[in-house]
Amino acid sequence: MKKYLLTLSVVAFLGNMQALMAQQPHASCGTPHPKQVLQFAATENLSANPYVVQIFVHILRNDDGSNAAMDDATLRTNLDRMAGFYRPHNICFTFVGRDFIDNTEWNTNYSTADIGDLHAVNPHSDAIDIYVHANGFEGSGGNAYDIPSSKCSVAATASFNFEHEVGHCLGLLHTFETFMGAECPDGSGCGSDGDFVCDTPADFAGSQNMSSGCTYTGSQTINCNGSDQAYNPPTNNIMSYWAGCYAQFSAGQGTRMRNTIDATGFLQDRLTPDDRIIANVTLNAEIAVGAQNSIQIGNIASAGDVAMNGNAHGMFNAGQFVQLVPGTSITPTGANSVLLTINRMCDGLFLTSEFPSADRRHTALEMSSGMQVSPNPFNSTVQVELTLPAPGQAVLQLLDVSGKLIQEIPLQGNESAQTLQLNLPQLDQGLYFLRLRHARGSETARLVKM
Ligand SMILES: [Zn+2]
Incomplete structure (x- = not known):
């Protein structure tokens, strides 16, 4: 699913390293201003294929393996909900795997300055690494470290930050962002100020504290174009701080995420390939292949059988179909198994099988050179x-x-x-x-x- 750059300009930017912190302890996010901001022409991205982003989740535990930040059932619920928010925007996820990282400090009293050491433990060049910590850190419940980004951290106590931080990873700014200038409530400046998205209403930091439930009850104004304009902040937007009210990304945010993937090499490297032909390979370890549009398995042209040996378990999740070519021979022995499923991550369910207990990156399959x-x-x-x-x-x-x-x-x-x-x-x-x-x-x- 290699995609190509649309019109864009890059604005170099030297900013404060810390976004304005929210006032609610769980609502905040420590993601800094982006080092540079991608700006896109208004061109709509018309790609018909889903953008299937690979994610790998690291669950922090204490040194002795206790106090896992999140159990698998809760993780599944969170990822399923997250996938639901992205699906309408033609963005889906391949769950590449989950591991545990045992470090009490990183689990319970994490400092984002440790991200280099944390990320070095089991980094993925083909998936966004998501770290789940037991407690909030530095007054926030999440951090994506940059915008866009190949990694993010989420506190289990603020699990709605799965969808929020991954939004940063895919290029979204906060709706109340002002570092390039404030967006006006009448919409002027929406493409060059604020969050660079025109269908998210202007917002201001702290708007969520002037609320009754999910309704904004404040009366703050901003002087724009010579007049005082009243705010009407987007209380249901995932990139706001109205965490309990998250309901959607806007269409413009969806476009911005897809454009960001198009324009960002390290995000393209984290997309699942469109189609995959598996043939003439011997599987000697656990593998998973996820979310391709199509997977063809077996005797293709002169290629040979797919053989399952040793402790191999094959799990093939396809976006549209799995084709078993006539003559295919898959013969797992002993306790080995093969699971063929149509990937439903863009249709409703995030996963239909148990979580893999080991890193099952698809690259492990293809060591055929x-x-x-x-x-x-x-x-x-x-x-x-x-x-x-x-x-x-x-x-x-x-x-x-x-x-x-x-x-x-x-x-x-x-x-x-x-x-x-x-x-x-x-x-x-x-x-x-x-x-x-x-x-x-x-x-x-x-x-x-x-
Ligand atoms: Zn944020």
């Missing part, structure tokens, strides 16, 4: 050996730990073995990903620079 990286860790030069599994265009990408593209090398798409030498003396020490994208999908190797 046999990419070998050595030495690893490396000092300045690393050697990559690979054999592309099919002819066609291929590319080798070097990504940092946040998924940011550092270098890209186009490859000849033939099926013979090749060896590449990457000279990376300028690279900082740390963890990196090497991603190989080829006609059969992609695979990722971790790389450590000493």
Whole structure:
């Protein structure tokens, strides 16, 4: 589902690092002003295909494995509700997996300054990482760290922040944002001020405190275009602070999210591919393949069977259909199993099976090029050996730990073995990903620079 850039301009911005904090302890969000703001022409994005975003959830626990921030049933409820808010905007989710991270401090008394260390534990270059903490932190119940973003934190006590923080990840600003200037209640400035979305009414920080239930009872005004204009804030909008009243994203917000994905490489890297052909592979570990429009499994042309060995469990969730090609042979043995489902995440349900207990990223399936990286860790030069599994265009990408593209090398798409030498003396020490994208999908190797 590679999408392409619409007209946009990027406004460089140096802002305060902290958004205005809300007054209600649970309603707030610590997401800072964006480092830069994407602005889009009014062009409607007309893509017919759903934007299927992959997410991975990390549940914090205490050092001894106790006090899990959220149990699976509650997580499922929260993700299901979140998916429901995005579905009308043609945005869906593939649940890639869930793990536990055991650290009492991060679970109960988290400091967002620790996000680097937290994110380094089990980062995903192909999914938005969502961290769930037992308690609120720094006076807030969520933080997306930037706008857009590849990761966010949510306090279990403010679980409505799943939908709110993921909104930031996909490019949405608060409805009351003013750092580029305040939006006027009459709508003037709506495309260049406020939240850069024109169908969300002007809002102001703290509007939720002037309320009776979900009705705004305040009388605050702002001087715009020479007159005092009264606010009529959007009390049901997920990017406001009216947390108990969240009911929707606006159509303009949906467009902004889709445009943001189109314009943001690291978000495109987190989309589920449209279609996937699985053939001639041996599954030796748990795998999951989610939310493609179609999946074809089995004896395709000259490709061979799909074999399930060892502890393999196959789980295939397709957006529209799973096609078992005539001659397909899947023969799990022992306690192994194969589950084929039509993915209903854009239709009503988020998941129809149990949560995977391990990381089942789809990339684990596709290690069919046999990419070998050595030495690893490396000092300045690393050697990559690979054999592309099919002819066609291929590319080798070097990504940092946040998924940011550092270098890209186009490859000849033939099926013979090749060896590449990457000279990376300028690279900082740390963890990196090497991603190989080829006609059969992609695979990722971790790389450590000493
Ligand atoms: Zn927020």
